[in-house]
Amino acid sequence: MEMLDFNTACEMAKKNLVKQEYKNGIDGIYDLGDKWLFFGRMFDIGVPDYGNTPITIDKDTGEIADYPLSDVDNFDRYYVAEEIRIPKEFEIVD
Numbered sequence: 001m002e003m004l005d006f007n008t009a010c011e012m013a014k015k016n017l018v019k020q021e022y023k024n025g026i027d028g029i030y031d032l033g034d035k036w037l038f039f040g041r042m043f044d045i046g047v048p049d050y051g052n053t054p055i056t057i058d059k060d061t062g063e064i065a066d067y068p069l070s071d072v073d074n075f076d077r078y079y080v081a082e083e084i085r086i087p088k089e090f091e092i093v094d
Helices: 006-019 072-080
Strands: 028-031 035-039 055-058 064-066 082-084
Touching (some): 006 055, 006 064
Antiparallel strands (some): 028 035, 055 064
C-alpha cells in the first residue's frame, strides 16, 4: 500500500476539524512516525481552548482518530514528536 500524501492528509484534517466546529484551518502539525498529529483551534489566539482534542491521520491507511493528550502514552509521543510547518494554504486566518 502506498503512503498517504501529506497535503491530502492536511486537507482531510482540515475538513474533519471544521466538521467538529474548529476554525477553518490547522493550528499545529506533528510527525508521530506512523501518523501525523493535527491540532485545530476553536477560538482566537490567546483565548483558553480547553477540551481541544487533536486528531491523527494514519500515514498508511488514512484512518482518522481522536488523540486525547490526557492519555499519558499519547502525551509522551507528542512530547518527542517533530513539529512540521503548516503549509500556507492550511493555516488559520483570523
